[in-house]
Amino acid sequence: MNQQWLWAVSVSFAALVMTGCQERAAPQAEQAVTTKQEKAESIALIQAKVVPVKLSKPEACDADGCMQYDIQTVKTNLNWIDDYFIERIKKADPIAFSTAPNQKINTAEGANPNLSQSSTYVRFIGQQYDRATFAIQTYNYSSGAAHGMYHQEFVNFDLKNQKRLALQDIVVKGAEQQVLDALYDSNSLWLDQHSIEREKLKLSDNFYYGANGIVFVYPLYELASYAEGMTELTLPYVALTKLIKAEYLPSLPHYSTP
Template identity: 65%
Template sequence: MSTFQLKQRYWVLPLFCSVVLFTGCQPKDASQQSAEAKTTNTEAKAEQVIPAIQAKVVPVKLAKPEACEAEGCTQYDIQTVETNLKWIDQYFMDRIKKTDPIAFSDQPNQKVRLDDDAQPSLNQSSTYVRYVGQNDNFATFAMQSYSYSAGAAHGMYHQEFVNFDLKQKKRLALQDILVKGTDAQVLDALYDNNLNWLQEHNIEKAKLQLSDNFYYGANGLVFVYPLYELASYAEGMSELTLPYYSLKKFVRPEYLPSLPQYPEH
């Protein structure tokens, strides 16, 4: 190989490498950028999809139909929800087991202590969970409980509404949905919107408190109060409604249902 041919060969090699490096660093064309952007947007939207709740009530299998302690025996009836969201199912099962651990115990029943000629008493306890409804990213369930102690004049019942943020996968307390620092204003609005009923039951504003037991009703946020707190046993659990149009300033936007734009008068 001549000296000229050798120089020519070494001159072509760096030029070739430069072309390769330059080509590799070229910016992506518009079509490639567009395709990648669409993929990113699709993935982001997929993460934001809120599942539609599918739920049915199912009986909970217990180790024994009646559980006995030294004080007496209790017959349990427990039913919960089975949904397409396992974390919700687990939430209720954890709550139920924590409330009635003896119902799930596999230990033998204790012997009931009885006075002479006394008959063993049988108490009753039931817990039912049901699906109420969904509004975009939040869903509501009801947890009903009833207990009766043998010999009592009547049983006691309670209904607790449980609201979930489906995006955050957590239960919502009242303080989670209200704008910070608006509690007093919400209480004033609640009292004013239920003034007639509250006055009929001799409930002064100073005696009324916001209840953390609430649900989204057809016309507003419904605050639920336990037996005897605002009314007699015969009247049942009391419910006070605060219309949605009164809540716009007090509820965080993500937890306020989509509402019509009513004309201002």
């Protein structure tokens, strides 16, 4: 009897120990917090530096002259972003990456060989949680021209979905005209000074997230003279709450009314 009693006690004690060791299911609230933290941690904090691009032809020549290339890109901690810019650069200036030998320059008497320049620089602008903005700056000077032509294109990335954001990706479907009207109204003084009527203004797909609103950028000569440079028109975030998809609007403070 004593042995049976001891055996029963031992089995009961072992069952209690095993029950106590089992992991309890986390409450739903705790699981929700963990999921949010995991999502936040999955968004990488971008680290970027500018690096030169190795070119097969830093100077490409034909019979008429030469084109000198200066190309720099960014090296980040996200390979897919680095690959995006390298592919863009190679498509824009394939000659700089060509392995074909240069042609001989025409040095005959009276010939005036041209020397032109082309530069491309990529730089990191900033990050707002799961959105990051970069800029591609280009400059081209053709020999004999009065001045060179420059351009700055802003590239916005959705880091969560690993894709570039076009304007059509962030605007609520069917709201393009409302965005355009709001943009004109917000910049009507400057547009009126430059004799730009409402019907002539178009939405630019070149944009970036500014401190107070989305900034639409226009090429040289489109809205103003060369001397005035590229035009930037800002549309305040407060005017975009129902026009831009919520996931692509920055978190804004809620001001209490007096």
